[in-house]
Amino acid sequence: MSFWSLLSHRLRAYWRVPFRGRRRGNGTRLAAGRIGELFGGVVQGHVLPTSVALVGLAGLVSGYAQWRRAMAVDRSRHRSASGGSGEWLDRLARRGPAWREAVLEVRLLWRNSQTRMSAFTAALLPIMVTAFAFIPFELADLRSMSGAQLLNATFFPGLFATGAFAIYHGQNLFSYEGTSVESTMACPVSARTRVLGKLLFLEAGTLTCFLIPLPFLLARQSPFLIVHTSFFLYNAGVLVPAIIAGASFNRKALPIDERSFSQTNFSGGRTAITVPLFGVPFLFLFSLDRLLFQFGGVAGLGLLFLLAMPTWLRGLARLYEYNRYAMMRGFRASRD
């Protein structure tokens, strides 16, 4: 039985059991149980839960629209002391040079169609993992999974859930600034500051992807918490710096103010650096036979790399310096 068949089977079994008969507690667990009811009902095609879910979805979309309006420039407002929109972002930018660079990335992300789309695509996977919190899995299920089942249960829900933002958005770092790259290059911003700003930004995105499903996984005491946490540490420690290293090999400026599902920005250097790292966690998962060592190995490697971040930062700054002329040449050529 594949992982997805197993998932479907468990959900059907879960829905058949009356709610009152299930294990439940007070407060958060009760709320989590209700959400589980809702999710299960939607999967089964019941009218009431589906309607509730649709209303919730409409609320999310409406919330997003309001948020976007808040991020956009208020065209009727006089110039403020700090100028433009987002006073809280201005305050954050004043915390230091790296924060200023990270805030610039946030504004780039939210004010351009293409980057906004990559952010929302990235948000889908953590939301999917949130749904996993309501699947009645036990630790024993994780232990007894075959190789293919383990791959299914960890590749997207693990590697991509917390790594989605870094992978989708991070791979095109620098390319998204391709049309204005000379602006930042001519300013007195050191390579270290630029790279640290991007690191801060991607780490914040990765942390957000980790935090979205966390309360639900905790409330439901889901074994996916193990997968989620270990891959978060791996992604934050290993994948994010590698993605930035790979992005320094980007040579094509990407238009950011238009929406496209496929933007071709292939880079051999980027692929060579990042793709092998997608496979590293699975060396632990397939070569070891106890959960502690399997997921502990993945988490430990991430933690080790996080502790060594000052060293990676120096290396990333040097790599950026090494690639900057070629990057600018490529961006100018693709822009022209």
Added chain:
Amino acid sequence: MRLTTHSLAKRYDNFDLSIPDLEIESGTAFGLVGNNGAGKTTFLRLVLDLIRADDGEVRLGGDPVANTFDWKTRTGSYLGPSFLIDFLTPDEYWHFVGQTYDLSEATVNERLAQFDDFYVDEPIGATTKYIRDLSTGNKNKAGLVAALLPKPDLLIFDEPFASLDPRSQIQLKELLQERRGEATMLISSHDLGHVTDVSDRIAILEDGEIVRDEPTDPDTLEDLTTYFAEAIRPNEEEPVEAA
């Protein structure tokens, strides 16, 4: 800030730039004129370390631009819209640039007030827009203000008068005249009149080489006009000779 080049060369498939030895003393306003494709922008990019020289080097204040960073804190530049961050409003952009030069918010606001008469159309009025939504002229003004904001020791401009309305061109000339003597200026322009007005020295760049480099005097504008007119005169005379 003193600008020097030593055996500077940049080679492309069908174009070579070669500026063996050039010295621009501190506080000099140096104008650079030439036809399209002469290598003006390439030279400015080399000075700003935006492209790598194939041979030789540029030094600013004695430091080679390729291996040092401090010169950036003393340099303001605008070479065109690629120097703008177009998803910011002009205000946000100016504050961003100010922060990179370690200017406090109060200082940025104080200095921006000096440009209230120059940048009259968009953000200081009732509305504000992203830079990408501005007209070409206002985009250029936003970039020029950002370059002047930190009061740098070296100012580098490529076609600063392009797309500006006549009023703004005159204002820009006044702004540059105010900085004359305090800052070294390197200004490339097709507008012979304006560049002559703001420069102490003018060089003509042709096919990647400086073919003339002289201090400005009352006859400079006429000399330059004659120089460029001579280049097209043979073409004008051809039909007459054929007849």
